Amino acid sequence: MENMNKMSIIFVGMLTAGVANADYPTKSITMVIPYSAGGGTDVLARNLQPALEESLGEDIIVSNKPGGGGILGFTEVANADPDGYTVTIPNNVIFATEGMGNATYTYSDFDYLGNVLNDDYVVAVSDESEWDSWEELADEMRNNPGEVTFGFSGAGGSTHVASEILADTAEYEAKQVPHDGSSDAVAAALGGHIDVLLLNLADLSSGLKSGDLRLLATLGSETLEDYPDVPTMQELGHDISLSNWRGVAAPAGVDDEVKEAWSAALEKATNDPKVREAIAAQGGEVDFMPSGEKLDARMADLAESFINTAEKIK
Structure with a gap:
C-alpha cells in the first residue's frame, strides 16, 4: 500500500x-x-x-x-x-x-x-554625401585606399562580415568603423562622422523615409521593391548576394x-x-x-x- x-x-x-x-x-x-x-x-x-x-x-x-x-x-x-x-x-x-x-x-x-x-544588406550615405552612385564611391575607395570610412553595427558582427566580404569582392580598401547598434551607426553618418553605412535595409527605414539617407546599392539578389532604381551588386558586376x-x-x-x-x-x-x-x-x-x-x-x-x-x- x-x-x-x-x-x-x-x-x-x-x-x-x-x-x-x-x-x-x-x-x-x-x-x-x-x-x-x-x-x-x-x-x-x-x-x-x-x-x-x-x-x-x-x-x-x-x-x-x-x-x-x-x-x-x-x-x-x-x-x-x-x-x-x-x-x-x-x-x-x-x-x-x-x-x-x-x-x-x-x-x-x-x-x-x-x-x-x-532583410537585405545595403550600402547607404547621408543625403549630403558627395557620392551619387556606387561607381563614384568605389572609384574614390580604389583611388584613395583606407580613406573612406564604412560604418556598421558591431565589430565582428554580421554587417562587419558583410562589409569585409563586399570590400574583398569589389576590390577596394575602406576604414571599417564599428558601432554599438545600427541606430548609433546611422547617427554617426548623419552627423558626418563616417562616410558610408553598410546595414540592413530595415535599420535605415527612418532615415530613408525622411530623406536624410540615400541608398547606393543592395547586396541582395533582387531589386528592392520600394527602391527600384537602386542597383544590386550583381547588376554592378560583383559576384555577391547577401541578406540577413x-x-x-x-x-x-x-x-x-x-x-x-x-x-x-x-x-x-x-x-x-x-x-x-x-x-x-x-x-x-x-x-x-x-x-x-x-x-x-x-x-x-x-x-x-x-x-x-x-x-x-x-
Whole structure:
C-alpha cells in the first residue's frame, strides 16, 4: 500500500509538471534586444510585441542590452534558464561573432523558435554625401585606399562580415568603423562622422523615409521593391548576394511545449496585417518558418557560411 501511495504521488507530480509546461506561459517574458533602441531589431520587436502578447496571453518586456555588437545581450540570453521566459531576436551576427572569435557562445547554445523575416544588406550615405552612385564611391575607395570610412553595427558582427566580404569582392580598401547598434551607426553618418553605412535595409527605414539617407546599392539578389532604381551588386558586376534573417531564439534546452507555443504565436503574428505592413515598411520580407528540423538545418547552413567567412578575415 505504501508503495502504491508513493507511485500515486510520483504520477500526480509528473502529471502536474506536464500541465504546467502545457500552460506556458504563466508569467511575463523578457525579450532581450542586444542593440540600442531605434534599430531594425528593436523596431521589429516592438512591432511584434502586441501580437505576441495577444497570442501568448502574457506581457512581453522588451529590454535593450547593447554592447559588443550584440555579444553582451546574446550572452545574457545564452546563459539564462532554458524555461522560455528569456528570449532574443538573433540574426547572422550569432554566426559572425562566433567565427570572429569574439563571442562567449556558439550558435548551438540557442534553440531557434521561429524565423520571421529576411532583410537585405545595403550600402547607404547621408543625403549630403558627395557620392551619387556606387561607381563614384568605389572609384574614390580604389583611388584613395583606407580613406573612406564604412560604418556598421558591431565589430565582428554580421554587417562587419558583410562589409569585409563586399570590400574583398569589389576590390577596394575602406576604414571599417564599428558601432554599438545600427541606430548609433546611422547617427554617426548623419552627423558626418563616417562616410558610408553598410546595414540592413530595415535599420535605415527612418532615415530613408525622411530623406536624410540615400541608398547606393543592395547586396541582395533582387531589386528592392520600394527602391527600384537602386542597383544590386550583381547588376554592378560583383559576384555577391547577401541578406540577413531575424527570428526568435531562446537558451538551448527549452521544452517542446515552449517551442510549439512560440511557433504558433509567431505564425499568427506574421499573418497579422499590422505586423506585415510594419515589416514591409522597413524593407523586410516576411519569411515565417516554425521551429523544427527544417529551421535547424537552415541555421546550420548559414552558420557554416558565416563562420567560415568570419574566420578568414579575423
